[in-house]
Amino acid sequence: MSNATSSSKQVNYDLFKRERPYLTDEHEMFRISLRKFLEKEAVPYIEKWEEDKYTPRELYEKLGANGFLCPQVKPEYGGLGLDFGFNVVFTEELYKVGVGTLASTSCSIIVPYLERFGTEEQKKKFLPKCVSGEITTAVAMTEPGIGSDLANMNTTAVRDGDHYILNGQKTFISNGINAGLFFVAVKTDPKATPARKGISIILVEDDTPGFSRGRKLKKLGQHSTDTVELIFEDARVPVANLLGEEGQGFYYLMDRLQQERLLIATNALTVAEEMLKSTITYVKERQAFGKPISSFQNTQFEIAEMATELSLAQTFLDDLTSKHLKGENIVTQISMAKWFITEMTRKMSARCLQLHGGYGFMEEYPIARRYRDVAVMPIYGGTTEIMKNIIAKNLGL
The missing domain is CATH 1.10.540.10 (Acyl-CoA dehydrogenase/oxidase, N-terminal domain)
Known part of the structure; x- marks a missing residue:
């Protein structure tokens, strides 16, 4: 070796x-x-x-x-x-x-x-x-049974004079307990064709009559961030709280997704760096068979592979961040970064935990929490599968 x-x-x-x-x-x-x-x-x-x-x-x-x-x-x-x-x-x-x-x-x-x-x-x-x-703030898009299919959401907002009457339910709402202002995606025109043209965004304040929080959801990871259900039962919201124009909500959401997904990739890369740093330190300190496990060829190869993947991801993401700051439209490349970096980080969490051995399964080591927390990164903000659909579509497939 x-x-x-x-x-x-x-x-x-x-x-x-x-x-x-x-x-x-x-x-x-x-x-x-x-x-x-x-x-x-x-x-x-x-x-x-x-x-x-x-x-x-x-x-x-x-x-x-x-x-x-x-x-x-x-x-x-x-x-x-x-x-x-x-x-x-x-x-x-x-x-x-x-x-x-x-x-x-x-x-x-x-x-x-x-x-x-x-x-x-x-x-x-x-x-x-x-x-x-x-x-x-919190954004409320996802509904039970709908997932990424926003066009078929069921939460409605019906105009009643100077108010909208909201009815429906949202789920997987991060920061739902702390938030005082919710950006809620609703159907203001359920008969619109295509369906996405009937979606609007309405700002719902915490004390709105008819608005309440449902269950605080139990999650695999990211425990310190609350995630809840939201319930709207004839919730009365002033028309003045409509964000932008009626029927433009879907397009508003799509407009900001480039920045959202760039930040998710940034978050994942940051966690990957922290995991790899702590793992390198651990394998140099941990002894097995009379020598540090960093001296084993398998450990060296695992670390070398992860370091290479990380370095390539850093270069790619830094280039995209520079272009985003310049106002360039790089939706395709950011879709690539979002799926690749989040998936890389999820896989890296398992590899780093493995290098920690049994101790990696103990809560006293940060890798245990990182392992749980990164599992959702390839899902939220658009799943890996959705990212690949976007890339394929923009390639003319």
Whole structure:
């Protein structure tokens, strides 16, 4: 067996260093400040939040009070007006410690719908509260038995004077307990042809009459992020809460999917980096048969393969992020990145756990939680199969 790597050597993390021209000194200063905040306000409590299956709203409020939330929001609405690179840094640091979904999804995926399609009145009412942490958001698309087939959703919104009357049910709603503002996809014209032209998005506030939360769902992983059902029983919502125009909801959702899927790929890559780093450290320290398991050829080959896949994914994703910042339409390539990187990360979680041996199955080692948490990444935001359909379609197949 090869013994090219000695346990006496320091772990070489140069591979994880990336030259990213789209990130400046200002971005790195933001990263350092956020990292210090999370080390104090999140890291010591993650295990408790996992046990409680809930991350308290106080974390979100503290993020807002320290100026970390929604960095892209324009100053006239209480934000800093910063570029998408700050959202990238924000989501990376959150996912490094394992509390990503709560704040990252709200700030970088959902709030941009309001920024792009909201009325001036809606922006003035809600955006400052999103920036301050007073409210957090959730998007409600998926319904029981529907999955990715949004065009056939059953939740309806019927016009009644100055209000819409909403009836229906949503499921798999991340951040559903904490959220104070829900972006709900509904059918405003059930007879529209094609069906997607009858979909609208309505902003539903937490205290809306007729709106309630259903079950808090039990999940395989991502325990500290709550996921619930939403129920609408003659819920009365002001017409002023319609996002954009009636019948355009499906197209609004599609418009923002490029950024959403880019961030999901970013999240997955961040977790992959953390898993591989911790595994390299572990195999150099763990002894078996009188020597570190990093000296075994199989271990070296496994690490070498994962490091290569990671490096290729880094290069691809960094190129796409640069293009997205320039406003380029790269839906096909981002679909490739979303499915490839999330699947790579899911497979890597099993390989890293295997290298931990029996200890990888113990909750005291972070790989156990990572293994559970990444299982859903190839599913949410568009399944791997949907991504391949998009790629095939855009290739003219």
